[in-house]
Amino acid sequence: METVVLDHISKTYEKGTVLAVDEVSFSVNKGELFGLIGPDGAGKTSLFRILTTLLSADSGRASVAGFDVVKDYKTIRRIVGYMPGRFSLYQDLTVKENLEFFAALFGTTVEANYSLIKSIYEQIKPFNDRRAGKLSGGMKQKLALCCALIHKPQVLLLDEPTTGVDVVSRREFWDMLKSLKKEGITILVSTPYMDEASLCERIALIQSGKILSVNTPDGIRRAYPVKLYAAKSDNIYQLLMDLRALEWIEHCYASGEYLHFNFVSDEQNLLAGLEEYAVSRGHRHLVVREIIPDIEDCFIRLMNEGKWLSEEQIHAII
Amino acid sequence: MKQLFVFIRKEFFHVFRDRRTLLIMFGLPVVQIILFGFALSSEVKNIRLGISNAEDVSSRQIVNKIKSSSYFLVSEENISEGVIESEFLKGNLTAVLVFPPQFSNDLLHAGAATVQIITDGSDPNIAKTVVNYLTNIITAYQQESFGVATGYRIVPEIRMLYNEEGNGSLNFIPGVMALILMIVCTALTSVSIVKEKELGTMEVLLVSPFRPIWVLIAKAIPYLMLSLANFTVILLTAVYVLNVEVKGSVPLLFFETMLFIITCLSLGLLISNATNSQQTALLLSLMAMMLPTIIFTGFMMPLENMPVPFQVISNIIPSRWYFLIIKSVMLKGLGFEYVWKETLVLAAMTIGLLTIALKKFKTTL
Amino acid sequence: MKEYVIQCKDLTKRFGDFYAVDHISFDVEKGEIFGFLGANGAGKTTAMRMLCGLSYPTSGEATIAGYNVYTQQEKIKQHIGYMSQKFSLYEDLTVLENIEFYGGVYGLDIKTIKARSNDLLRELGLMPEAKKLVGSLPLGWKQKLAFSVAIFHRPQIVFLDEPTGGVDPITRRQFWDMIYKAAATGITVFVTTHYMDEAEYCHRISVMVDGKVKALDSPATLKADLSAETMEEVFYKLARGAQRSGD
Numbered sequence: 016m017e018t019v020v021l022d023h024i025s026k027t028y029e030k031g032t033v034l035a036v037d038e039v040s041f042s043v044n045k046g047e048l049f050g051l052i053g054p055d056g057a058g059k060t061s062l063f064r065i066l067t068t069l070l071s072a073d074s075g076r077a078s079v080a081g082f083d084v085v086k087d088y089k090t091i092r093r094i095v096g097y098m099p100g101r102f103s104l105y106q107d108l109t110v111k112e113n114l115e116f117f118a119a120l121f122g123t124t125v126e127a128n129y130s131l132i133k134s135i136y137e138q139i140k141p142f143n144d145r146r147a148g149k150l151s152g153g154m155k156q157k158l159a160l161c162c163a164l165i166h167k168p169q170v171l172l173l174d175e176p177t178t179g180v181d182v183v184s185r186r187e188f189w190d191m192l193k194s195l196k197k198e199g200i201t202i203l204v205s206t207p208y209m210d211e212a213s214l215c216e217r218i219a220l221i222q223s224g225k226i227l228s229v230n231t232p233d234g235i236r237r238a239y240p241v242k243l244y245a246a247k248s249d250n251i252y253q254l255l256m257d258l259r260a261l262e263w264i265e266h267c268y269a270s271g272e273y274l275h276f277n278f279v280s281d282e283q284n285l286l287a288g289l290e291e292y293a294v295s296r297g298h299r300h301l302v303v304r305e306i307i308p309d310i311e312d313c314f315i316r317l318m319n320e321g322k323w324l325s326e327e328q329i330h331a332i333i
Numbered sequence: 334m335k336q337l338f339v340f341i342r343k344e345f346f347h348v349f350r351d352r353r354t355l356l357i358m359f360g361l362p363v364v365q366i367i368l369f370g371f372a373l374s375s376e377v378k379n380i381r382l383g384i385s386n387a388e389d390v391s392s393r394q395i396v397n398k399i400k401s402s403s404y405f406l407v408s409e410e411n412i413s414e415g416v417i418e419s420e421f422l423k424g425n426l427t428a429v430l431v432f433p434p435q436f437s438n439d440l441l442h443a444g445a446a447t448v449q450i451i452t453d454g455s456d457p458n459i460a461k462t463v464v465n466y467l468t469n470i471i472t473a474y475q476q477e478s479f480g481v482a483t484g485y486r487i488v489p490e491i492r493m494l495y496n497e498e499g500n501g502s503l504n505f506i507p508g509v510m511a512l513i514l515m516i517v518c519t520a521l522t523s524v525s526i527v528k529e530k531e532l533g534t535m536e537v538l539l540v541s542p543f544r545p546i547w548v549l550i551a552k553a554i555p556y557l558m559l560s561l562a563n564f565t566v567i568l569l570t571a572v573y574v575l576n577v578e579v580k581g582s583v584p585l586l587f588f589e590t591m592l593f594i595i596t597c598l599s600l601g602l603l604i605s606n607a608t609n610s611q612q613t614a615l616l617l618s619l620m621a622m623m624l625p626t627i628i629f630t631g632f633m634m635p636l637e638n639m640p641v642p643f644q645v646i647s648n649i650i651p652s653r654w655y656f657l658i659i660k661s662v663m664l665k666g667l668g669f670e671y672v673w674k675e676t677l678v679l680a681a682m683t684i685g686l687l688t689i690a691l692k693k694f695k696t697t698l
Numbered sequence: 699m700k701e702y703v704i705q706c707k708d709l710t711k712r713f714g715d716f717y718a719v720d721h722i723s724f725d726v727e728k729g730e731i732f733g734f735l736g737a738n739g740a741g742k743t744t745a746m747r748m749l750c751g752l753s754y755p756t757s758g759e760a761t762i763a764g765y766n767v768y769t770q771q772e773k774i775k776q777h778i779g780y781m782s783q784k785f786s787l788y789e790d791l792t793v794l795e796n797i798e799f800y801g802g803v804y805g806l807d808i809k810t811i812k813a814r815s816n817d818l819l820r821e822l823g824l825m826p827e828a829k830k831l832v833g834s835l836p837l838g839w840k841q842k843l844a845f846s847v848a849i850f851h852r853p854q855i856v857f858l859d860e861p862t863g864g865v866d867p868i869t870r871r872q873f874w875d876m877i878y879k880a881a882a883t884g885i886t887v888f889v890t891t892h893y894m895d896e897a898e899y900c901h902r903i904s905v906m907v908d909g910k911v912k913a914l915d916s917p918a919t920l921k922a923d924l925s926a927e928t929m930e931e932v933f934y935k936l937a938r939g940a941q942r943s944g945d
Contacts, residue, residue, distance in 0.1 A: 055864030056837050067540045093542040101533035107350045108343065119339035120541045146350075152738040162537075179863065181737040182894060182933045183940065207864045208893070210930070222866060252878045268871045271898040271928070272917060311867050311895075318868055 018170055018201040019043035019066065024075035026061050026224075031073075035061045037224040038075070043203050043217075048196045050215030051205040052310070058224040059205040060100055063174045066203070067097050080169050080201075093121070096168030096200075098159050100175045106148030110139055110158055113147050114165065121166035128167040131198060135191055136161050153184030160191065171195065173204040177211065189214045212310040220314055227317040232310060239308040239316060241265075242281050245273035246289075248298035257296045261289075268315065273302075275312055336543055340551035347525065348559065358521070358559065362513040362567045367574060369505040380463055383409040383420060383429040389437035391446075395474050399430070404466050421453055428452040428463045506571050507659035508632025511593070511652040513567060514560055515626050518594050520618035522556050522601030527614040530605075549694060553598045560594045561587070580666030589662065589672070592679055593655040599686035600651075606693045626652045654679045701728040703854050703886045704749065706760035711744050711753070718744040720909035721758065726902075728854075731877060731887045733897045736906030737937040742890055743859075745906070749888070750857055751775050763854040776804070779848035779885075782859035786844030789833035793824055796832055797847055804851035818846050838869030842876060849880055856880065858889040862896065874899050894930035903929075905936045912936050 019042060026036040036058040043049040051059050064070040066079055068088035077084045079091050104113050114136075118125045129136075139157050142150065147158060156176060163171060173192075177185045189211065192202055204215070212218045213232045220227040220235070228235055248254045255274055258267040263285055267276035278285045286303065293301050308316075348355060382405045387396045399405050412420065412429065420426045431449040433439065439446035450467050452460040526549075529535040538548055568586070571577040579586065600622065608614045629636070629647035636647055647653050654675045661667040661675075669676075704726035711719040719741045726732045736742040747753045749762055751771035760767040763777040787796045794815060801811035819825045822842060832840060841861060849856050858877075862870045874896065881887050889900065897903050897917060904914040913920055913936055917929055926932045 054837070054866035054869075057866075064536075067536075069536060069539055089542070092540050095540065097537060097540045099533045099536040103533035103537050105343070105347070105534060106532070108346055112343070112346065116339055116343050117537070117541075119336050120538070120543050122336060122542065179860075179892065181892065181937065182930055183737055183937045186934065209867060210894070252882070268868075269874060269899060271895040315867050318866065 016045045017042040018045045018047070018080055019049075019203055020076075020078045021062070021066075022076045024062070024065060024072045024077055026058075026065065026070065026072050035224050036065070036072070039221070039224070039226050040075075041219050041226060041229045043201060045201055046196065046199050048192060048202045048214075048216045049204070050212055050218040051203065051221060052207075052209060052212050052218050052314070053205075053221035054207050056223075057221045059221060060174055061224075062221075063097075063099075063172055063203075063205065066091075066172055067095060068092060093166075094169045096163035096166065096171045098163045098171075098173045098176055100178070104147045104155065104159055104162065107146055109144050109146055110150070111143045113158060114161055117162040118165045123166050125165065128165060131167055131195075132161045132164050134194065135164075151184075152180045153187065156180060156184065156188055157191070160188075164195070169201065171200050171202045171204075173202065175205050175207065177206055177208065185211070209309070209311040209314055218310070220310075220317060222314075222318055227314070235310060235313050236308055239313055241277045243275055243277050243306055243308045243312060244286070244303060245270070245275055245306045246293075246301065246303045247273045248293060248301045250298065253296070254293065254298055257293065257298070258289075261292065264289075266315070266319065270309075270311065273306075275306070275308075337547060337551055337554075340543070340547075341555050344525070344552065344555035348555065354521070358517055359563060359566060362509070362563060363570050365509050365513065366506065366567055366570045369509055380405050380427045380459075380466070381408045381425065382406065382463075383412040383417065383426045384432075385412045385414055385417070385429060386432040386434065386436075387411070387430075388432070389435075391437040391440055391478075392432040394478075395448075395471060396430075398470050398474055399467070402466070402470065417451060421451075426453070427459065428467070430467060505632060506575075506577055507656050507663060508630060510564065510567055510590075510659060511630055511632070511656050512623070512626055514564065514590070514594055514655075515597055515622055515652055516619070517563055518556055518560050518597030519601040519604065519622050520615055522552060522598050523604040523608070523614040523618050524611050525556075526552055526602070526605035527608055527611050530609055531611060545694060546691065549602055549691070553602070556598060556601075557591070557594055560597075561591065564590050564594075577663075579663050581662035582668065585669055586659065586662050589655065589658045589676060589679075592676065592683060593651065596651045596655075596679060596683040596686060599683060599690050602690035603686060603693065606690065606695065625650050629653055630656045632656060649682075651679060651682050654682075702726065703728050703763055704732075704761075704888065706749070707758060709745070709748060709758035709760050710756050711741075711748060712756040717909050719748070719755075722906070722909075722911045723758075724904055724911060724914055726855075726886055726888065728886055729881050729884045730902065731881050731889065731900045733900030733903035734888060734890045734906070735897060735903055735933060736890075737940045740906040740937070740940065741909040742906055746857060746859065746888075746890070750778060750780060777854045779851065779853040779856040780859075781844050781848040781856070781861055783841075783861060783863040787832045787840060787847065790831060792829050792831055793819070793835070793843060794828045796843070797850065800847045800850055806851060814850060818850065822846060838865055838872070841865055841869065842873060845873065845876055845880075849885055853885065855886040855888060858887065860890055860892060862891065862893060870896070894928065894933060897929040897933070905933060907937050907940050 021042065022040050024036055024039045025034070027034050039058070039062060051062065053059055061070060065072050065077055065084060068084050068091050071085060080094055082090045082094075084091060105116070108116065114125055118127075135157050139150070139154050139161070142154065147155060150158065160176070163173070177188055180188070185208075192204065196202060215232065217229065217231050218235065219229045228238070230238065246254065246258070251269070251272070251274065255267060255269060258264050258274060258276055263279050264276050265279045267274055290301060290303060382399065384396055384407060387393055387410070396407070400407050408426065409420070414431065417426075417429050429451045431451065433447055436446050436448070448471065450464055452463050454460045529538065539545060564587075568579070572579060601618065604614055604617050608617060629643070629650040630652045631647070636644055639647070658672045658675045658679070661672050702725045704724075706725075707723045708721045709719060709723070710717065710721050722745060734742060734746070744753070748755050748767060749760065751762065751767060751774035755767060762774045765773040765777070767774065788799070791799065797815045797818065798811055801815070806814075819828055822839075824839070824843065827835065832843070835843070845858070845861060848858075862873050865873065870893070877887050877889070877899075891897065900917065902914065902916050903920065904911045906912065913932075915923070920932050921927070921929065924932050924935050926935060
């Protein structure tokens with residue numbers, strides 16, 4: 016069963032001059048942990064606001080748990096838990112006061128659904144009387160999640176919950192999402208961090224208001240159309256320059272400690288030629304091997320295939 | 334109902350935890366009232382008074398009465414009318430009491446006589462006080478000599494040099510009340526709503542089943558209560574620190590104030606609908622609301638002296654009407670039958686503003 | 699002989715009895731790309747403020763571009779550039795106006811500003827956008843422009859505070875290209891980031907935990923030392939036990 020459905024949703028701002036969301040369609044299944052992955056300005060927040068009935072789309076239809084976002088907006092507001100992109104708690108209220116306030120707002124109490132938030136809340140409970148503004152990024156995030164969960168929503172909509180948070184807190188947060196999924200809650204979460212994609216069951220890649228691809232993380236990786244290689248040497252920056260100079264290399268860019276690149280055609284002898292070339296350019300300790308692309312590789316590939324990047328911009332980098 | 338209660342409690346948390354705003358909210362009015370109050374210095378002593386033309390029996394009796402009061406120092410017993418002006422300019426005199434040549438005669442035979450009180454109106458507060466004292470003394474003399482129900486009347490003819498209207502003094506109290514309520518209600522309400530927009534909490538509130546209109550009501554109620562508390566503080570300060578007498582009915586005063594507070598709250602809501610940042614909201618409330626309040630309410634500058642277009646504009650400023658009402662009720666002791674028209678105007682404004690504010694309030698972003 | 703542009707020894711910032719930065723020591727070479735990582739609340743921001751001459755250390759020594767952090771803060775500011783994700787450019791000024799403004803702030807003469815801004819615009823391919831408001835540019839371009847402006851006065855060191863937050867992967871790489879280019883001209887780059895793959899692009903990185911520098915080396919060495927596959931694991935292993943967090 017499809018819990019969240021977006022059907023050709025478009026949204027413009029500034030009287031139609033700025034296209035934020037362009038004919039977006041995808042759906043999230045019941046009980047699924049679904050990731051919406053893309054950089055700032057891709058249209059993620061607009062989509063969340065349309066789903067939470069805060070914005071109306073210019074065209075297209077959307078529904079949450081079977082309810083139409085326009086017709087049944089009141090029902091939707093009761094059954095979704097929403098965490099907006101910005102830190103949306105009252106900084107001058109304590110942890111406990113925030114939680115109680117949001118519980119009352121939804122006509123419930125902290126005790127009523129305690130089992131759902133228990134494991135998260137207990138981590139911040141020692142700071143019950145501390146004002147939310149004095150909490151660390153990770154703890155704020157946990158509190159915000161508790162507040163979004165307090166009325167036992169059917170659907171959890173989380174807009175960039177991990178932005179600006181360090182790696183440790185981010186991992187903890189994803190662990191929490193996984194255990195919430197076990198409770199049967201449908202979760203739609205957005206993130207600009209591509210490495211978080213693999214933590215979702217299915218993902219949609221979004222850029223400039225358009226969906227690039229919707230699939231499982233593995234499915235997206237498998238759909239990568241060509242062989243991808245990684246290379247490194249003693250002078251990685253020089254290697255990048257040298258590889259870009261070659262006509263028979265299509266794309267080459269840095270990724271972690273390696274460079275990722277692919278050839279214009281998948282021929283074995285090109286690899287041998289490359290190693291020869293690199294040595295002739297004075298590179299030492301050269302390592303070249305074929306790799307499985309990660310989500311970021313796929314995203315870059317999909318971005319390049321799209322028409323929304325200017326020719327000049329693509330040329331400048333790849 | 335419980336939701337509303339929790340919401341209101343939350344608003345109070347916000348207010349009480351923001352010490353600075355709280356201090357401004359309750360401290361500023363008191364400071365302002367006291368400041369204006371002492372500028373108007375209700376008790377004036379050792380007033381240097383000049384007497385002119387006190388040559389018959391009645392006038393001598395009045396002068397003796399004046400001399401025996403602790404307020405006056407009669408420095409010139411017989412000042413000629415020609416030097417009054419120059420004595421004022423030198424600052425030797427605060428007031429002059431001028432008797433007409435046939436004072437006793439007029440009083441006893443014609444049944445009415447006129448005295449002229451000339452004061453230095455450049456300080457309207459002192460001038461007004463002096464006039465009050467002298468009028469009281471003359472009235473007392475009249476009653477002692479002729480009884481209350483006689484036909485003999487002395488009509489003090491007052492000229493306040495340099496400020497014929499004698500504006501100022503007690504007028505400040507209702508003026509400051511209007512101003513403070515305007516600032517507190519309009520600015521704080523709009524800022525508190527816009528703050529939620531800035532924080533992103535508004536998004537969560539809107540996505541909750543709590544009805545958007547109730548968000549506004551829940552925001553308005555604490556400020557209504559706080560403003561009433563504030564008004565009480567101002568009133569108490571005026572009465573006990575400055576010895577201002579509330580002549581009219583206190584419940585009526587509170588009723589009218591509540592009406593005005595609702596007007597201001599509606600304005601605040603309207604501003605918060607139109608803005609997205611606290612700064613804009615604050616600037617708009619202060620610049621667009623405070624300045625017209627000061628100018629067009631009539632407590633700083635008399636409206637009668639303004640060009641006609643300004644007088645017309647002043648009609649749309651809510652505080653102007655509130656000011657009139659409070660002045661009538663508090664200072665003149667008039668009842669509702671005298672202020673119902675002004676009340677009606679204010680009520681109409683409130684309903685208009687509130688309707689627009691509620692209509693314009695966006696339940697989406 | 700190595701040339702150091704940042705040298706600090708036992709640098710400490712104390713608020714009451716709270717050690718925000720607790721005796722940190724490190725040196726950064728000229729032309730080095732130095733990654734400055736840490737958990738939220740580890741003291742990164744406080745440390746960076748001291749290095750930029752924005753706040754006085756409680757104790758310890760530090761020289762930035764040869765100037766003392768206690769006595770020569772103004773000199774330091776002349777010789778560093780700074781860019782953060784939050785504040786970089788005026789959205790309501792045009793591209794050219796922004797460049798001219800920053801050039802003016804650092805006391806460059808009009809002729810130099812003219813010449814350099816021409817070069818800069820050509821290099822960024824922003825010539826046609828020179829008269830457009832910065833607010834109307836895509837985020838990626840803004841970030842690249844902000845970086846160019848931060849090194850417009852040819853500082854010895856440029857401090858970058860999460861410069862690539864939320865930027866798409868292609869623009870992020872273009873941004874790092876610019877960083878490499880700047881480093882090749884001898885500008886030292888001091889950068890913080892939440893993207894762990896970006897940490898790999900740095901020559902050396904330090905990881906701050908609870909106000910102390912817990913590890914400092916090249917990414918490869920750190921990974922080997924902690925037997926970690928990726929920088930993310932390195933970070934996780936180091937910061938997992940953090941006692942405090944909070945900015």
